[in-house]
Amino acid sequence: MPSFDLKDRNTWLIAGFIIIFSLFALWVRLIPMAGLTAGGEVDLQGIDPWYNMRQVEALTANGLAYAWFDPMTLYPQGDIIYWGPLFPTIIAALAILVGATTRPEIMFVGAIVPPLMGAAMVPLVYLLGRRLSDWKTGLLAAGFTAVVSGHFLYRSLFGFVDHHIAEVLFSTLFVLAYIVAIKAVHAEKIDLSSPNGLKKPAILGIFAGVAYLLGLFVMPTMILLAMIVAVYTLFQYLIDTWEKKETWNLAVINTVVFAVAIIGLFLFGFQHEGLGLARYTPGHVLAYLAIIIGSWALYALARATRDKPAYIYPVILATIGMVVAILLKVAAPALFDVLIGNFFAFFGQSAEANTVEEAMPWSIEAAWYTFNVGLLLMAGGFAVLLYGIFQKHRVDYLFVLIWSAIILLSTWQHNRYEYYLSVNIALLAGLFAGFVLERGWQEVAAHRVSEVAAPLDKKTGKNRKEEKKPSGGSDPVVLLGSVIVVILSVFFIISSLQVGLAMAEGSAYGGMHPQWRETLEWMGSNTPDTGVDYYKSYEKDSFQYPAESYGVMTWWDYGHFITFLAKRIPNCNPFQHGVTGPNGSAAFFMAQNEDTAAEILTHDGTRYVITDTMMDTGKFWAMATWFDPKAGPQPYQQTWLVPADQDTLVQHRIYTPAYFQTMTSRLHNFDGSMSASDRVYYTEYADAAAAGYGLPVMTNLSILDADTAQAKVEAYNAKAQAGMHAGTIGLENNLTMAGSEAPALQHFRLVHESSQNSYSSKTPDIRYVKVFEFVPGAHIKGEGTIEVSLTANTGRTFTYRQESINGEFVVPYSTSGTPYDVRAAGPYRIVGTGQTFDVSEDAVMQGLTIN
Structure with a gap:
């Protein structure tokens, strides 16, 4: 990890900028607070936060014991909880710590945690940027992180009490720990027989493994980062083999990281049955073992083919991969689904999923609206990564490239992953801007040095400028590129602020109508x-x-x-x-x-x-x-x-x-x-x-x-x-004018409706929310059409009509004894005959016959 010289003025300046960026990120995320706390109670954003808040209340009431089964949803079987306890437990522990006991107090604590996590992303991305390049790149990436909007901002706003921002926080922490580990040991020769030789990769691997576990205990989808490690490992061995490098360093790091994950998962316990990776099942252990075994297999194959032509390694690897996949599919289909099928299912799409807003594919229009020229800066960041991989053999650049590419593909398929991608965009934009601006600064500095070092003019007594031979236009191109990058960066910041502030201000009224x-x-x-x-x-x-x-x-x-x-x-x-x-x-x-x-x-x-x-x-x-x-x-x-x-x-x-x-x-x-x-x-x-x-x-x-x-x-x-x-x-302007006739419902009665008419005019009068009770219904013998006039709890009057079937009516409304505020204005009346009937509440609820 980078060291900090507390006596260096630059260290304090950098720390000051990071604090300012973090506070700004926090301020934007707290903008909805004014609207959400009206009346003393938080009106949470979105839909899922209401359930996370339900979990927080249960945790505070049960000594932080996490319930993996909830009978308060999905009647009549109850539902199994498939995500981890870390995020709601953090909120519940904080609520207990500050003495929050009432529902409004606990909700306020829960509502403020996501903004704090969003602000914490600023220094974390700074460390990533500094690790990849230098402090200037780190500051640029941190600044972009403070203003970047989209799902990343929305899901860390005050009131959005959901685990998405925690997923981003801990997965980014894992990325930082992992690239520190692989970069630190890549150039070294690890002696597996020496405890001292294993000390460094073991410590770094443990840190990365713990960071992975934190993300896993938030959500099982942390397995996505394990998949990224697997893909990176494959490409790293391909590159190393092509360059005739033989090292088991990466296999050692992967072994430590995922051994920690396996041990942690066993201690955590398998909460769900089966082998699926979207739940806490033994399938995760199989996947982590596959990465460990695969890492050593890649090394062993590289060692076995070191004297062969470079193309032999990928050919043999592809052949083995196809054979293993076929054997798994035939002999162990369940294991095939865990290790291979889940990979393709993750990037799939279905018609039902397309009805869920966050599961819909990402559109070009939505991407450009949210990130604008940030997408261009991200593309430049990809170019810098490729340059570093091929020109400087940077292993950390390869990992960040694969991480960013897979997150981009995931977002393209399911726009919910935009909250992950925002971090990659901010980081790559910072990397690209830092790369270009550094070269522009070098050109300016070199030009100034040449002027200072020019020989003295004897006639004037001043330094004279030497005429330089044309350099092919490289200096102007670099300087122009720097100017363009500055303009793009400023535009990215301004556009992100416009979108983000509008989002924060527009979220001041919560998620429940x-x-x-x-x-x-x-x-x-x-x-x-x-x-x-x-x-x-x-x-x-x-x-x-x-x-x-x-x-x-x-x-x-x-x-x-x-x-x-x-x-x-x-x-x-x-x-x-x-x-x-x-x-x-x-x-x-x-x-x-x-x-x-x-x-x-x-x-x-x-x-x-x-x-x-x-x-x-x-x-x-x-x-x-x-x-x-x-x-x-x-x-x-x-x-x-x-x-x-x-x-x-x-x-x-x-x-x-x-x-x-x-x-x-x-x-x-x-x-x-x-x-x-x-x-x-x-x-x-x-x-x-x-x-x-x-x-x-x-x-x-x-x-x-x-x-x-x-x-x-x-x-x-x-x-x-x-x-x-x-x-x-x-x-749609009047849905009470039916396009076809439908018979009356015999077993459903209106018991409550909300106050607002869905239409701006008085007619038609269809209230926004309605509650019906499913009842047996009272039986009345008779022919023709029966009707009863009713007054809803809002004062709206309507008439219930029903035609007889086989000489009988089954009516859902009682004319006396109802416990609700939707009441009959009089008895039922058969149209044409004038015959009337009173219907008691008992008759409706017990299915009794009136006559």
């Missing part, structure tokens, strides 16, 4: 307790849900909100658990008939269903994609071209009749009542093939009464030209 907070606070106070202690730690093997427990069905985005704020148990969660399959949330919300939906809720032990406007509109495509990845939202939502004026077509989202049959629409848009509309949107359109635009083109749109519209549809389609069609559709 106020309507959700309002709804879940109501749910926590007005629904039955589940019988599961929110703060108690449970073991999976011995836990059983009490009889009074139940689940809450909603889309997975909102699962952690329900756990933390309402202290109720969601059927699915933001880990995307409980979403797929015949009984998943996607199947429920896309169900086209109530019987199917009821079977799912019965299987899942669900009592309440929550919908919101985003599920009804903006998130609907994701729900449809999880339900059927091949079809996606196409059967329900489509994009059409609609004339804006005589010469312009604009894209609009339309809703097909199938959309209005889904449980999502029937609940949120119609409160479970019949979805028949008196007036509908009638449209005529050309399909994509006939339109020639790649999308259907609407040619006519009008609002008609339902019967007239249906008659026009039949008449038009009977005589339509090829590619021309007519139909009824739904539009």
